[in-house]
Amino acid sequence: MTVVTRFAPSPTGRLHLGHAYAAIRAHDHARRAGGRFLLRIEDIDGTRSREDHVAGILADLAWLGLAWDGPVVRQSTRLPAYAAALDRLRADRLLYPCFCTRADIAASASAPHHGPDGPVYPGTCRRLDAGVAAERVAAGVPHAWRLAMDAAFAAAGPLGWIDRDAGPQRAEPLAFGDVVLARKDAPASYHLAVTVDDAAQGVTDVVRGRDLMRATDVHRLLQGLLGLPTPVYLHHPLLVGADGERLAKRNGAAALADRRAAGEDGAALARSLRAGQGAPGAPPIGFAPDNA
Ligand code: GLU
Secondary structure, eight states: OOOEEEEOOOTTSOOBHHHHHHHHHHHHHHHHTTOEEEEEEOOOOTTTOOHHHHHHHHHHHHHHTOOOOSOOEEGGGOHHHHHHHHHHHHHTTOEEEEOOOHHHHHHHOSSOOEETTEEOOOOGGGGSOHHHHHHHHHTTOOOEEEEOHHHHHHHHOSOEEEETTTEEEEOOGGGGOSOEEEOSSSSSOHHHHHHHHHHHTTOOEEEEEGGGTTHHHHHHHHHHHHTOOOOEEEEEOOEEOTTSOBOOGGGTOOBHHHHHHTTOOHHHHHHHHHTTOOSTTSOOOEEOOTTO
16 A cells, blocks of 8 residues: 655644654655655635745745645645535534633633643533524524534544554543534634545555644544544654754744745755754754653
8 A cells, every 4th residue: 555644734824843844754754665745735724824824835845855746735625525524423413513702611611621632611502402502503603513522432432543653542532522623713623624634635644743642532533433544643753942842933943934045955954854953053953752
């Protein structure tokens, strides 16, 4: 079977070294196996995605010497596929509409329980009368669609997945609570879109950072519910700077675009990242410990 990997950035900001490392890992994984490396733009969030960031991503990858195979897939063109998946889950009675605002959710739980994605939804709208909820949906009251997690987990039965580094994993999505699968302001959430797309694109090996390790429990559950194949996963360690902080845009890591504009050699940077080092002459980088 041909190995297929993908790099799936969200064009909501400029790429930094951590993204470069993730792209290199997915690219090299495919190339070593004589497989295919795909590029998917996760532009499902219409309010935060920007065309200049899409152009920047393509330029950054070319600068690093990473060529992708086939057309670039954009999630904004895949809405019917997400709608079909939502219809199926709705028909299985595993989704419910949620009318809560962030403020409602904050007010309803004095000590919110935290899951891997942040505060766990307290389930307010799940207790709404089904007729009342349907009327509000029909009347166009803004709403998200949430997965009834415990019912979904029970319906799917025990599920596992394999991580090439960490070994066999048991999917334990209950800790996420009733995750949002369609947002008020976006027709699908990250969890739904990524699961549907990895299957549609025939991705065999999902190579991505360890920050998404537990999200795979939710993706595995959705695969079970939607009858989709399960890829093998490889969650790679996350790059940290000399100060031990993750190299993320929020802590001021230089964007790849700035380095590109300054005339740095992208291929040399990629070689140095492959060797587990930062840019030549720049402060060293390392990897976050497993539990980071
Ligand atoms: N779009 C996600 C991000 O930019 C990554 C998705 C994935 O690799 O599963 O963080």
